[in-house]
Amino acid sequence: MPPREPSPPLTAGPQGGTLWWGEERMLVLSAEALCELQRGAESQGERFATELVSAAGFSMGQGIARRLQHPQRDAQALAAAYVQVLSSLGMGVPSIVRMNLQERVLEVEVQGSPFAATFARAEGPSCPFWRGLVTGLAEVLFGVGVAGEEIACVAVGAERCSFRSKGTTVAEEGGWSW
Numbered sequence: 001m002p003p004r005e006p007s008p009p010l011t012a013g014p015q016g017g018t019l020w021w022g023e024e025r026m027l028v029l030s031a032e033a034l035c036e037l038q039r040g041a042e043s044q045g046e047r048f049a050t051e052l053v054s055a056a057g058f059s060m061g062q063g064i065a066r067r068l069q070h071p072q073r074d075a076q077a078l079a080a081a082y083v084q085v086l087s088s089l090g091m092g093v094p095s096i097v098r099m100n101l102q103e104r105v106l107e108v109e110v111q112g113s114p115f116a117a118t119f120a121r122a123e124g125p126s127c128p129f130w131r132g133l134v135t136g137l138a139e140v141l142f143g144v145g146v147a148g149e150e151i152a153c154v155a156v157g158a159e160r161c162s163f164r165s166k167g168t169t170v171a172e173e174g175g176w177s178w
Contacts, residue, residue: 022067031114034129050128054148057132058139065140075101075141082137083108090114091133097162099141104167106138106146113161116154125150127161138165 011020018025034053041049061082068081076099083094092112099106110130119126127150135148148165152158 031118035115035118035126038128054128054132054135057129058136059132061133061136062139063136065137069140075099078141079106079137086133091130092161101141104138104142104144104146106134106141106165107151108134108137108163110161110163113154116161119155121155121157123156125153125161126155127153127163130161131163134163135165138167142167144168 012018013020013025019028034056038049038053041052064085065078065082068078068085073081079096079099083096087093092110092114094108094110097107097109110127113127113130115127115129125131131148131150135146138146138148144167146165147168148163150161151164152160152162154161
């Protein structure tokens with residue numbers, strides 16, 4: 001296994017009031033705050049609350065994967081660097097359990113998801129942000145749109161959270177968006 005590449009450190013901006021990870025501006029937001037936004041939207045009948053949270057994870061995940069991508073890094077090395085970065089950002093301890101580029105399938109398990117811990121016991125999967133993170137990486141790896149799902153969650157009694165993303169084809173010209 002190649003040596004791990006260090007993640008860029010979090011640094012404060014020169015005028016203060018900003019936090020940067022490499023060239024991306026970061027915001028420290030507790031898992032509890034994000035989960036509270038999700039709970040609030042769900043309690044008001046917002047059917048898309050978890051999809052909005054997943055979209056935020058997707059945006060962050062795709063951005064990180066793109067920054068880590070370079071011609072000398074193959075898919076395995078990109079995925080390894082990606083999970084290292086997410087772990088260093090406090091997202092738990094992720095591991096790639098399956099990555100098949102030809103079948104366009106990516107499966108990731110996470111030990112210690114801050115979202116599952118915050119939701120404690122729940123009626124259903126509670127880690128849409130992680131689902132988005134995994135689909136963001138998968139889209140960069142596969143070069144096509146992906147569909148993601150949370151297949152196990154600690155908040156509903158699983159040993160660890162587990163996610164699967166599969167490459168998909170968008171039938172409509174121009175792709176999709178919110």
